[in-house]
Amino acid sequence: MSDSTVALAEPNSAFGKYHFLLRRLHSLSGIIPIGLFVCVHLFTNAQMILHTLFGVNPATGESYFQHEVNFIHAMPALELIEYALWASIAFHAVLGFVYIFNSKWNTTQYKYEANYRYTMQRVTGIIAIIFIFFHIATLRWRWDIGGFWYTPFWGHGGELADNSTIGMGDMKHVPMSLPYTAYALQFHWVVLAFYVVGVLAAIFHWANGLWTAAITWGLTITAASQKRWGVVCWALGIGLTFAMTAALIGAMTYNFKDMTVDQKTVFTHVLPQDQVTRFLGEGVTKADFPLEAIMEKAEH
Amino acid sequence: MSTKTFKVKVKRQDEAASASYWQTFDVDYTPNMNVISTLQKIAAKPVTADGKDVAPVVWDCGCLEEVCGACTMVINGRACQACSTLVDELLEENPVIQIEPMSKFPVVRDLWVDRSRMFNNLKRIKGWVPTDGTYDLGAGPQETQEEQDLRYAYSRCMTCGCCLEACPQFTKDNDFMGAQSFAQTDYFNSHATGKLLADERLDVIMGPGGISDCGNSQNCVQVCPKELPLLTAIASVGRQATIYSIKRFFTGKK
16 A cells, blocks of 8 residues: 555645635625625515504505615615625625535435534525525516516616606606515415525525534634524524514515505506506506606606 | 354455445354454355355454554444444344445555545644654643643544545545544644644645535534544634634734
């Protein structure tokens, strides 16, 4: 037997030199920009249930949730935050895939709880990135996925199906936050199912990632401290699951008849008549909500 | 005497480059057998269950008391020591005992594998206490009982490879060092004199294949026959790496 069959590997590339830094940035990018954003995002969305519980805010005529959305949309450098988030997600996902392909799952042979979590961490990461992509593609870029997952609105207003005479800017002054989320989720049960699976995957990925990150960075060293931190991560995960549930209940129970007149105008002009009938009732058409009213407001 | 026998299925390989194949043997049962004594019986009568004369099965072993780490095999799907794995317990889970060489190390022949990757990693992390010199260094600093207890646990490592065999991050194709190296890094870095080489060890352990490649499956903790506190080692080396990287960022010369 040769006495040295394995060469002493030394860092020989730029990637090798920054190996540790890349790994730690991968861990950090999951916790701070992405994880923290998802926490805020889920907490904000949980307030959609306020509409189910208390109806329209009499002071504004809009749902309580709208206040939160307006606050976010009023934040300075919002686009910068958006691109920074995209960059973080892309970095985390690309490196994540590289790391996945450099290992070999073995849960069939070693059926330990932590080993299942190891595999789940990788599976939920893949589910989460697919979900995030479709989530953004449908809500932000208004992609039409298979004809059953489609949200033809912006966070503000919408775009006319036949906008030959009217610029799309005209209707963006009408806030559509809760109706457009509710529309996406009530449209088809597959969308709701994908949201439940996708968000639960993201929550598990973050909660479990927080637990292992504490070992990676060396915060929890003793078995007892790892157990204590595990309880905290469980609590965070359960809390976020409650937030998700509240948001989904809010979106699924939303009654489109609660929309403001402006929102109904956008809704009826953007959607085909069968959807207008489905959500606003028999006999309601876009003729009931003339466009001129909101166009006048936009001019002021 | 009863002539009770049991079946043993062995994964064989004639040489490093050749393909592996399975052979089944009928072995006479005697009470309190372990896997090594089973293999000794096969060596004494190397005839397969279907009556074919074959070359005796080759395996590696040393102390036969779970201290040297040489006889690690994958027995009934789990990495463990052949000397301390008892036939009675194996027969309780399955009437046929299945023995394979470790899958993460190159096979030399049959159940004998080349574990030099682990020993090379011990060299890389400088797994020793630097006491050589031209004069007597005198007695080392005192250590608390708590420190001694932890380091005694680390000292039980016998480089058997169970932790690496069970590790999903450790494959034949990558350069991951694994729990064994990390435990020895913490072992020597926490030694009052071994500490002198702590930075050099961390330079290696923070490179490719080092501590940051750990994926936290924690199989190592479950399968370690000597019950080393491997998760504590991984977290402790992780902490040292965190602090060292910050220190190096601000004061490093290269």
